Amino acid sequence: MNRHFLGDTAALLGRSLRHIGRSPDTIVTTAIMPIAFMLLFVYVFGGAIETGADSYVNYLLPGILLITIASGISYTAYRLFLDIQGGIFERFQSMPIARSAVLWAHVLTSLVANLVSLVVVVGVALLIGFRTGMNVLGWLAVAGILVLFTLALTWLAVIPGLTATSVDGASAFSYPLILLPFVSSAFVPTGSMPGPVRAFAEHQPVTAIVDAIRHLFTRQPVGADLWVALAWCAGILVVAYLLAAVAYRRRIS
Amino acid sequence: MTLTLRQPSMLTGMDIPSATQPTPEPAIHVRGLEKSYKDLRVLRGVDLDVARGSIVALLGSNGAGKTTMVRILATLLRADAGTARVNSLDVATRAADVRASISLTGQFAAVDEILTGRENLVLIARLRHLKDPGGIADDLLARFSLTEAGGRRVGTYSGGMRRRLDIAMSLIGNPPVVFLDEPTTGLDPQARLEVWQAVRELAAGGTTVLLTTQYLDEAEQLADRIAILHEGRIVVDGTLGELRRLLPPATVEYVEKQPTLEDVFLTLVGAGTEQGQR
Incomplete structure (x- = not known):
């Protein structure tokens, strides 16, 4: 690791945070779709969904938070792609800087932007009746899971950001990620699904993560769900990071 | 190694490669x-x-x-x-x-359009690990006639201003x-002259x-x-x-010397720098 890594990352992080500060619409658009889903499901479909929970918004929120992250990380791919296309990526690469700082700055920017979006979504959820008896420790645990999930998906987003040949290609990869929560326990209990769909839903990462957060929200023992959720996040993070490193090396060689 | 030490300040860039080197x-x-x-x-x-x-x-x-x-x-x-x-x-x-x-100025001005001109320069100075990035940025803005435009987002710059900023960014750290x-592909004639002037000053330094x-x-x-x-x-x-x-x-041929279209164009619209009023 280069001795300038921290300073260079900080300088580049400041740059992309300015981008976000000057186009806060990226945070608004990130938050709008999950909020729309939340309103739609709570006020339109929710009445017909039998979850066994006392309030549907309490049941729904974990999945909505994951959708927020899935839609937010596509901006990382988008910004990285624009940097490469505009030539400033190359300018940075031809300078005596810690080269990985360019990617880390984008990843940390994604983390900050997504956390802001998540706060907005939780705020709306509180307005429409979301309640939890969670203590500070519980909130920290939820935040920890969401941070890990954001990092994992952001490194995933770095791959199309580095390899895409068009803006659309750079951000289209996130659609399946946004749809993944629909085939999970995020909106309806998996027990209501037909066999093969149910098998998929119960063994994909979103269900484990949603269940872990939901148990934290409702102050039930989290148990194995938490470890499965953390294992998924860490697994995706490691694989995505390695693939991104390969894509990066190809891009700069 | 034959590294020539250079002054950190852009305005005192008139150093000469060390004369002690035989060839x-x-x-x-x-x-x-x-x-x-x-x-x-x-x-x-x-x-x-x-x-x-x-x-x-x-x-x-x-x-x-x-x-x-x-x-x-x-x-x-x-x-x-x-x-x-x-x-x-x-x-x-x-x-x-x-x-x-080294520094590289690519075919297309590699500047950050969302940042201001000054912020672009400060960013590069920080990435080159120089002291007083703000001072370096202000010196360069003055040298490239961008002082007034320095506080505006680069997205609002003309092609020539963008290119000047691009070259100014390349000079940070000497x-x-x-x-x-x-460096002048896609620029209008005035902007080309501005870039040429910048390149000449660079070599003079x-x-x-x-x-x-x-x-x-x-x-x-x-x-x-x-x-x-x-x-x-x-x-x-x-x-x-x-x-x-x-x-x-x-x-030897005798040819009536006609003004070129470039001469006419520059005379009519003025060859001065824009000074950032666009």
Whole structure:
């Protein structure tokens, strides 16, 4: 690791945070779709969904938070792609800087932007009746899971950001990620699904993560769900990071 | 190593390469450079020397390999064969050190459009780990007539202003070798003159400049030496005078001297710099 890594990352992080500060619409658009889903499901479909929970918004929120992250990380791919296309990526690469700082700055920017979006979504959820008896420790645990999930998906987003040949290609990869929560326990209990769909839903990462957060929200023992959720996040993070490193090396060689 | 120490301040950039060097190695030294993209042999054994403090124009038609060559010298691309040394450092084995002694201005102004001009300069100064990034930024804004525009987002700049900022960003840290890849492509005539002026000032300060261009007049105007890249090799390398002597001596003709369209255009619209009022 280069001795300038921290300073260079900080300088580049400041740059992309300015981008976000000057186009806060990226945070608004990130938050709008999950909020729309939340309103739609709570006020339109929710009445017909039998979850066994006392309030549907309490049941729904974990999945909505994951959708927020899935839609937010596509901006990382988008910004990285624009940097490469505009030539400033190359300018940075031809300078005596810690080269990985360019990617880390984008990843940390994604983390900050997504956390802001998540706060907005939780705020709306509180307005429409979301309640939890969670203590500070519980909130920290939820935040920890969401941070890990954001990092994992952001490194995933770095791959199309580095390899895409068009803006659309750079951000289209996130659609399946946004749809993944629909085939999970995020909106309806998996027990209501037909066999093969149910098998998929119960063994994909979103269900484990949603269940872990939901148990934290409702102050039930989290148990194995938490470890499965953390294992998924860490697994995706490691694989995505390695693939991104390969894509990066190809891009700069 | 023959690193020449340079003043950190841009305004005192009039340093001269150390005179103690008996025969200094050229700033850029290229031998037998080859590069192919799959079956396409872009560079087929390029030899080139660029003396310290000189401006050399690499001339060639589109697709001749000018950009490929610059990208190899700027450590962005690996050559298939041959050697290239920049500031006496091998680009393949000492890439990080090479990056500390060069700057690259690519074909398209690589500036951050969302940041202001000043913020762009401060960012680069910070990434070059210099003290007082703000002071360096203000010096350069003044030097490139961008002081008034410095607080505006680069997205609002004209093409010429953007290019000037781009070049100003390249000068931060006074790298001894500067690569300019088609610095005036797509610029209007005034902006071209502004860029030319900036390049001349750069060389006057002792910086070695390798510029690529497809404009013959640009090479004539700026370069101490001109190298023509054709079909993957340097086919000619010399001063403008030497190149002229390759052809039969000039015949004398009487031609009524008409003003060129460029003369007319510049007279009508004024050749002054924009000073950022666009």
